[in-house]
Amino acid sequence: MSHVNVFDTTLRDGEQSAGVNLNKLEKIEIARQLERFGVDVMEAGFPASSQGEFEAVQHIARTIKGVSVAGLARAKKSDIDTAWEALKDGVEPRLHIFLATSPIHMTYKLKKTPEEVLQIAVETVAYAKQKFPHVEWSAEDATRTDVDFLVKVVEAVIDAGATVINIPDTVGYTTPEEYGKLFRHLRENVPNIDKVTLSAHCHDDLGMAVANSIAAIENGATQVEGTINGIGERAGNASLEEIAVALKIRQDQYPFTTNLNLKEIKRTSDIVSKLTGMAIPGNKAVVGKNAFAHESGIHQDGVLKEASTYEIITPEMVGVTSNSMVLGKHSGSHAFREKVQELGYRFSEAKMKEVFETFKQLTARKKEVTDEDLFTILMEAQLENVTVKKYELQAFQVHYGSANLPTATVALTTPEGSRKEHAGMGQGSVEAIYNTLESLVHEEIHLQDYQLSSIGKGRDALAEVHVKMTVNGTETSGRGTAQDVLEASANAFLNAVNRIFLTQQVDQQKKAQV
Ligand code: KIV
Ligand code: ZN
Numbered sequence: 001m002s003h004v005n006v007f008d009t010t011l012r013d014g015e016q017s018a019g020v021n022l023n024k025l026e027k028i029e030i031a032r033q034l035e036r037f038g039v040d041v042m043e044a045g046f047p048a049s050s051q052g053e054f055e056a057v058q059h060i061a062r063t064i065k066g067v068s069v070a071g072l073a074r075a076k077k078s079d080i081d082t083a084w085e086a087l088k089d090g091v092e093p094r095l096h097i098f099l100a101t102s103p104i105h106m107t108y109k110l111k112k113t114p115e116e117v118l119q120i121a122v123e124t125v126a127y128a129k130q131k132f133p134h135v136e137w138s139a140e141d142a143t144r145t146d147v148d149f150l151v152k153v154v155e156a157v158i159d160a161g162a163t164v165i166n167i168p169d170t171v172g173y174t175t176p177e178e179y180g181k182l183f184r185h186l187r188e189n190v191p192n193i194d195k196v197t198l199s200a201h202c203h204d205d206l207g208m209a210v211a212n213s214i215a216a217i218e219n220g221a222t223q224v225e226g227t228i229n230g231i232g233e234r235a236g237n238a239s240l241e242e243i244a245v246a247l248k249i250r251q252d253q254y255p256f257t258t259n260l261n262l263k264e265i266k267r268t269s270d271i272v273s274k275l276t277g278m279a280i281p282g283n284k285a286v287v288g289k290n291a292f293a294h295e296s297g298i299h300q301d302g303v304l305k306e307a308s309t310y311e312i313i314t315p316e317m318v319g320v321t322s323n324s325m326v327l328g329k330h331s332g333s334h335a336f337r338e339k340v341q342e343l344g345y346r347f348s349e350a351k352m353k354e355v356f357e358t359f360k361q362l363t364a365r366k367k368e369v370t371d372e373d374l375f376t377i378l379m380e381a382q383l384e385n386v387t388v389k390k391y392e393l394q395a396f397q398v399h400y401g402s403a404n405l406p407t408a409t410v411a412l413t414t415p416e417g418s419r420k421e422h423a424g425m426g427q428g429s430v431e432a433i434y435n436t437l438e439s440l441v442h443e444e445i446h447l448q449d450y451q452l453s454s455i456g457k458g459r460d461a462l463a464e465v466h467v468k469m470t471v472n473g474t475e476t477s478g479r480g481t482a483q484d485v486l487e488a489s490a491n492a493f494l495n496a497v498n499r500i501f502l503t504q505q506v507d508q509q510k511k512a513q514v
Contacts, residue, residue, distance in 0.1 A: 004247075004256045005197060005223040006240065008039040010272055011060070012046060012072055013237050014227035017278060019449070019468050021477060023502050024056040025383045026275045031060045033271050034228075035067050036344065037264040039240075041223075043096055046072040047086035048079040054086050061090030068092035068134065075099040075124040084131045094134040096166075097124060101153055102141035114146075118153050122160045129161030136164035136199065143167075143174040143182065150182075151189050158190070164197040164223065169212060172205025172235060180215035187220040199223035202238040204230060209238035214246060217256055228272040229280055229287065241265045241286045241318070249312055266319035270372070271379070277466035277477050279451065286318055321371065329363035343371070345378045355381045365483055366460045373462055376455055376481055389415035390498035391441060393490050400429045408432035410490070412440055415501065430489045437493050443500070445493075446470045452485060465492040471500045 011027055011034075014020070022030070027044065034042050044060040045053045061069045069090040073079035075097055087093040099110075099121050106112055112120070121137065128135045137157045139150055154165050167186070169179060183200070187193055200216030200223070202209040213224050230239030244260045269287040273280050282290040292315045294300045302309035315321075327339055333356050340347070340355070347355060358377055363369055394411040409423040410433065424436035430450070438445050449468040454461040463485040467478045478496025482488040 001255045001257050002222075004217055004221070004258050005040040005199075006038075006244075006258050006260055007041040007043065007070075007199060007201075007223055007225040008034050008037075008227065008240060009043040009201075009225055009237065010034065010227040010231065010240075011056075012043040013233060014231040014272070014276070015045070016233045017231045017236070017276065019475070019477065020231070020276045020278065021475065022056075022275060023499060024052065024059055025502075027056045028059055028063060029379065029383060030271055030275060031064050031069075032344070033264070033268050035064055036261070037268045038258075038260045039067060040259060041068045041070055041094060043070045043072060048073060048076075048082040054082065057083075057086040058089070061087045061093070065091050068094050070094035070096045070134075070136065072096045072098070073128075075120050077124070077127055080124065080128045080131070087132075092134060093132050094136065095128050095132040096136045096138065097128055098138035098140045098166075098168075099124070100140040101150060102144040103146065104144060105141045114149055118156060121153055122156050125157045125160040125162050134164065135162050136166055137162040138166040138168050138201065140168060141170045143169040143179065144171070147182070147185060151186065154186060155190050155192060158192045158196055162196060164199055165193070166199040166201050166223075166225065167216070167221075168201040168225075169203055169209075172203035172209060174202075174212055175206075175208060176211045176215035179212045180219040183216045183219040183221050197223045199225055200238075201225040203233065204235040204237065204239075207235070209236070210242045210246065213238045213243055214254065217247075218254065228268050229278065229284070231272065231276060231278050239285070241269060245286050245313055245318065248317075262317055263319040267375075270375075274376070274379070274464070274479070277451070277468070277479060279453065279466075286313065292320060327359070327363070327369050327374065329360070331363070339374065340378060343375055343378060345382060347381065351381065362462075362483070366462075368458070370456050372456045376462060376464075380481060388498065388501045390501055391415060391494045393487075393494055394419065396433065396436075396487070396490055398429045398432060398486055400432075406432040408436045410436045410440060412437075412494070414442075429486055433486060433490050434493055437490065441497055443471045443497055444473070445497070448475075450489075450492075452488070455481070463488040465489045467492045467496050469493075469496050471497055474500060476500055 015022055044057040047054045047057045057071050071083040071087050073083045073095055083095055106117055125135055125137055198221050200213050200221040202212045224243055226238035226240040228240055230236040247254045247256050280287055282288050294303050299310045336356050392413045396410040398408045400406045405425050406429045407425050411421040413419055420440050422436050422440050426432035426435045447469045451466045453464050455464050462481055462483055465480045465488040476496050476499050478492045480488045480491025480495055482491055
């Protein structure tokens with residue numbers, strides 16, 4: 001069995017998905033889970049892209065000690081310097097530097113000749129190597145690059161100090177056979193290729209990202225890159241959980257091991273979906289809600305007789321449990337604390353009391369509190385930023401009747417600490433609440449998307465709402481959870497507005513530093 005390193009880019013390429021913007025606290029929450037999942041490298045972001053991104057990458061590099069943290073940079077000295085400042089306190093600081101090598105990118109985007117590109121690549125890798133022990137170099141749009149030029153530039157950047165060579169299928173254009181051949185060709189024709197880790201990075205525009213990644217592994221890739229749930233630019237990246245499970249289930253075909261703990265797949269997938277607001281399609285391989293559901297009578301009969309008739313992956317293998325009741329209204333604080341620890345959370349004494357109170361309130365209204373419910377409460381508590389001033393919902397009331405115009409009365413406290421109340425109308429209950437909230441906050445709001453889902457099953461399941469909106473012209477997203485859908489809707493609205501304060505706080509800190 002050969003070993004394959006796993007490079008996760010959920011926090012960088014994944015975060016480039018349309019409409020996704022994670023703040024620092026959310027990124028660290030995902031980073032902690034990626035560490036538990038067992039990835040070898042996590043790409044935390046692109047430090048030179050904004051102050052908020054710089055701080056998030058720095059925070060992750062300083063916090064995550066079991067995994068090498070990488071940051072992206074263009075082939076520019078200033079990007080490399082910024083990335084070093086963000087990453088230097090990490091355990092194994094790693095730079096991911098990229099430069100396009102395809103004729104189409106060199107001509108139209110970079111407006112440079114191949115010779116110029118080669119020279120920039122070598123110079124910037126050599127510069128990066130003076131700071132970073134690990135330098136990954138990516139030939140952007142490698143699959144549409146002239147192969148002889150690719151061989152030449154790869155050899156040169158290895159001589160300049162690159163320790164990992166990545167061959168991205170940037171536009172999701174390649175096929176398994178073609179991509180596999182490219183890896184074989186590089187292995188056979190780049191004289192110094194055995195000095196480095198050779199990495200595959202695929203996008204899913206033609207729906208072949210996972211198949212392409214596996215073809216690369218079969219043909220000499222020693223690292224595979226991807227994201228959780230396959231999120232990413234356009235159609236997304238190769239889905240890491242699908243690659244991991246395919247390697248496991250088809251060991252007869254793929255004699256490769258990874259350091260991943262497959263039992264963490266479900267939880268990792270849930271956290272990423274919750275925090276990015278990107279819902280997982282029911283039929284998504286490995287982590288979709290229907291991945292283990294058997295609908296037809298013939299299948300159900302077969303599975304009852306012998307699960308392997310129609311089930312090639314067991315739910316337990318990927319951490320899907322029966323989601324039974326974990327704690328109830330009679331559970332004391334001792335049992336609660338143990339469960340909190342088991343789920344991987346640590347809180348101060350005061351915060352623990354507060355979270356226990358929230359749990360108790362939930363048990364008073366919900367018959368069964370499942371792992372999923374508890375996990376939602378704990379994660380929200382962890383993400384609550386106490387230092388940022390914000391709007392807080394105090395109370396609301398909605399009148400709805402099929403013959404009347406829905407009205408909402410809402411009371412909230414403002415970031416300045418005063419209480420405000422207002423009543424408003426809308427064509428539906430949610431619209432009435434949102435119109436009222438809009439007239440209570442100072443910001444100019446445009447709602448762009450609203451999605452409602454339930455956490456787990458049953459009529460008393462928690463409601464979760466994700467919204468996308470612009471607040472004073474800046475795109476943001478918000479998330480709200482409650483037992484009632486209207487309360488969850490109001491929470492999501494205010495969460496989106498409050499996130500803007502967190503961003504503004506970062507910008508103000510930046511001004512203070514200049
Ligand atoms: O897909 C791509 O080419 C990338 C590069 C930045 C490596 O994500
Ligand atoms: Zn990419």
